[in-house]
Amino acid sequence: MNVDLSPLLSPSPAACCRPLDRDGLTEEDASATAALFKALADPARIRIVNLLATAGGPVCVCELTPAVGLSQPTVSHHLKKLVQAGLLTREQRGVWAYYNLDREGVRRAARVLDLKGAAS
DSSP: OOOOOHHHHSOOHHHHOOOTTTTOOOHHHHHHHHHHHHHTOSHHHHHHHHHHHHHSSOEEHHHHHHHHTSOHHHHHHHHHHHHHTTSEEEEEETTEEEEEEOHHHHHHHHHHTOOTTTTO
16 A cells, blocks of 8 residues: 655645744835834933933923933934934923823834743
8 A cells, every 4th residue: 555645744835834924014114113222222312311301391402401411402402313213202392392202102112022921
């Protein structure tokens, strides 16, 4: 009796593989997320985000300047990049700008980093 064992020895792609993009990011989401992480690729910006995350409310640029240890124009430049990336919101109050975390931007970053089971 001849039994064909070839299907057991070399499974077809359909039997062993699943599509990787089934629950993946769209091209638009991937581009927005890349911009977000690019904005965070600077130690001063990480410090700014951390300071705002622990501040409990909007913070004036004049308060961030001494906390970060950079000049006001440099801090403003970093804040602009973080706003453009969707991580911060900006509110103008007279001559001063106040910044706060954009909770949706933070959630977007958290969703990308939600790697349940990846470390197992």
